[in-house]
Amino acid sequence: QLQLQESGPGLVKPSETLSLTCTVSGGSISSSSYYWGWIRQPPGKGLEWIGSIYYSGSTYYNPSLKSRVTISVDTSKNQFSLKLSSVTAADTAVYYCARLVVVTGGLDYWGQGTLVTVSS
Amino acid sequence: QSALTQPASVSGSPGQSITISCTGTSSDVGGYNYVSWYQQHPGKAPKLMIYDVSNRPSGVSNRFSGSKSGNTASLTISGLQAEDEADYYCSSYTSSSTPLVFGGGTKLTVL
Numbered sequence: 001q002l003q004l005q006e007s008g009p010g011l012v013k014p015s016e017t018l019s020l021t022c023t024v025s026g027g028s029i030s031s032s033s034y035y036w037g038w039i040r041q042p043p044g045k046g047l048e049w050i051g052s053i054y055y056s057g058s059t060y061y062n063p064s065l066k067s068r069v070t071i072s073v074d075t076s077k078n079q080f081s082l083k084l085s086s087v088t089a090a091d092t093a094v095y096y097c098a099r100l101v102v103v104t105g106g107l108d109y110w111g112q113g114t115l116v117t118v119s120s
Numbered sequence: 121q122s123a124l125t126q127p128a129s130v131s132g133s134p135g136q137s138i139t140i141s142c143t144g145t146s147s148d149v150g151g152y153n154y155v156s157w158y159q160q161h162p163g164k165a166p167k168l169m170i171y172d173v174s175n176r177p178s179g180v181s182n183r184f185s186g187s188k189s190g191n192t193a194s195l196t197i198s199g200l201q202a203e204d205e206a207d208y209y210c211s212s213y214t215s216s217s218t219p220l221v222f223g224g225g226t227k228l229t230v231l
Contacts, residue, residue, distance in 0.1 A: 048222065
């Protein structure tokens, strides 16, 4: 059974960089059938797609976040990572990693999510 | 403002059927058969309920069904049960600069 697990600091100071890692177990991140993505959900609000990465390193980012986002992949560790720079309180959210089926974009496996709070 | 439009809330009594709509444009919902639906209980990660407009993943109850007409996709839940009370989100592939867009979410209340 595929499992995804987010890890990283739960508290980040304003103007600093948020860094999270998603570890994939029970399957290979190098499968040609899937992208790997990050989605966030501010408290009490809806889902926002942040971006996605293919095992080869190809990336797609939400244009509203593109200038601040970097997603990378480490196939040797079966992990992919998110960096979001210059954070503000508006970036406070539960961050999820998930697996995307190529082309359709269906997110069929999700991590449990991790709350990241931006505060001094 | 979300790219896809969903009603903020819907409600129904146990045993009844409800439908949640998801309206987009010809660049997303109307242009591709790549609409997905997710169920999210409080404090939990979303769960994929429908993909490619009308397909159910293994393990999802056949009480859940999806359809599409023009630029509007719909999720229908029949035989409502208390456990169906949750937030529901649609998503779609899009030809815009953002390959994946979500709806704003719909809160389902089982009366």
